[in-house]
Amino acid sequence: MENEIRxxxxxxxxxxxxxxxxxxxxxxxxxxxxxxxxxxxxxLGYLRDLARYWAEEFDWRAQEAALxxxxxxxxxxxxxxVHFMHVRSPEPDALPLVLTHGxxxxxxxxxxxxxxxxxxxxxGGDPADAFHVVLPSLPGYGFSTPVREEGWGNLFRVASxxxxxxxxxxxxxxxxxxxxxxxxVASLLGMIAADRAAGVHLTGTSAAMPFGxxxxxxxxxxxxxxxxxxxxxxxxxxxxxxxxQATRPQTLGYGLNDxxxxxxxxxxxxxxxxxxxxxxxxxEAVDRDDLLTAISVYWFTGSxxxxxxxxxxxxxxxxxxxxxxxxxxxxxxxxxxVAVFAGDDTIRSLMDPAGHIGHWSEYDRGGHFxxxxxxxxxxxDLRKFFRPLR
Numbered sequence: 001m002e003n004e005i006r007x008x009x010x011x012x013x014x015x016x017x018x019x020x021x022x023x024x025x026x027x028x029x030x031x032x033x034x035x036x037x038x039x040x041x042x043x044l045g046y047l048r049d050l051a052r053y054w055a056e057e058f059d060w061r062a063q064e065a066a067l068x069x070x071x072x073x074x075x076x077x078x079x080x081x082v083h084f085m086h087v088r089s090p091e092p093d094a095l096p097l098v099l100t101h102g103x104x105x106x107x108x109x110x111x112x113x114x115x116x117x118x119x120x121x122x123x124g125g126d127p128a129d130a131f132h133v134v135l136p137s138l139p140g141y142g143f144s145t146p147v148r149e150e151g152w153g154n155l156f157r158v159a160s161x162x163x164x165x166x167x168x169x170x171x172x173x174x175x176x177x178x179x180x181x182x183x184x185v186a187s188l189l190g191m192i193a194a195d196r197a198a199g200v201h202l203t204g205t206s207a208a209m210p211f212g213x214x215x216x217x218x219x220x221x222x223x224x225x226x227x228x229x230x231x232x233x234x235x236x237x238x239x240x241x242x243x244x245q246a247t248r249p250q251t252l253g254y255g256l257n258d259x260x261x262x263x264x265x266x267x268x269x270x271x272x273x274x275x276x277x278x279x280x281x282x283x284e285a286v287d288r289d290d291l292l293t294a295i296s297v298y299w300f301t302g303s304x305x306x307x308x309x310x311x312x313x314x315x316x317x318x319x320x321x322x323x324x325x326x327x328x329x330x331x332x333x334x335x336x337x338v339a340v341f342a343g344d345d346t347i348r349s350l351m352d353p354a355g356h357i358g359h360w361s362e363y364d365r366g367g368h369f370x371x372x373x374x375x376x377x378x379x380x381d382l383r384k385f386f387r388p389l390r
Contacts (some may be wrong), residue, residue: 102180
């Protein structure tokens with residue numbers, strides 16, 4: 001039956017682990033003069049060391065066992081298998097909360113906030129702030145693969161699928177959180193299910209509107225000028241990955257699917273660029289094993305290629321939208337909150353000029369992956385935002 005919810009366990013065949021180690025060991029590294037800075041991409045010496053660690057020291061089986069302690073399921077929605085994690089709180093009055101990741105990520109991004117959100121009593125919090133959490137994998141990402149047909153990059157379709165998923169789980173009223181492309185899904189879910197969504201909480205929102213014009217730095221409040229300058233720099237220098245995924249995902253996909261080092265470099269560059277700007281290396285912001293677990297999921301599922309196709313489809317839909325400004329011209333249909341971390345370039349005066357967003361938090365730590373970088377800040381902001389909405 002299509003609406004059946006089936007238990008799921010991660011079980012990567014040993015042959016796939018052996019193949020990964022073999023491919024890493026036979027990497028054809030570039031020769032000649034190589035930049036030692038990050039200005040041209042991931043430095044050769046850094047990537048060789050990280051690839052060596054992935055091949056020789058990283059323990060996938062230990063990570064797999066830890067992940068399998070989290071209840072996981074698969075269900076088929078609109079013809080597509082959707083993988084999700086579902087952890088119920090021990091608190092009977094907990095509010096259901098669906099959390100949606102973006103690129104380059106998966107539900108594993110949120111695993112360090114699952115405990116604090118579902119069982120705040122055990123983490124020094126108030127049990128009245130508890131959530132039941134639902135963490136789906138976007139179609140084409142992680143274990144929501146393979147994609148069976150075109151069109152799953154359309155965020156409206158994904159949001160409709162999430163509404164169906166929450167209905168299947170028996171949740172009549174719930175909170176919504178999203179980051180990166182997941183912020184777009186979350187916003188749309190708040191519209192589609194306005195009668196059921198208690199509120200929508202967003203992070204990483206600027207990633208959902210990347211092709212706008214440069215920001216006039218002098219026109220924004222002085223406190224926002226550093227963010228505006230960073231946004232403009234990323235527009236000039238940091239969108240190469242997006243132009244490729246948004247225009248030629250098929251060509252890119254061959255390399256990502258065939259070379260683990262290509263997949264490693266493709267993702268680790270974004271962690272270097274998008275995490276807390278006060279930290280020099282990705283593993284200073286995110287645990288190295290957490291980073292490699294996330295990348296391993298992309299490799300074992302082949303979702304580097306399929307997520308690139310999702311980006312292509314999503315950007316086609318984005319370019320067809322009128323306005324293309326990404327601001328809140330009308331009040332959102334449900335209470336909305338935004339959390340901005342140190343590495344973000346989201347600017348309130350541009351995103352919400354009419355002041356429709358009731359909850360706005362800014363933090364001087366963290367970056368684009370707050371659930372991995374500063375889980376205590378994200379957990380706290382989610383509790384604060386949803387507290388009056390229960």
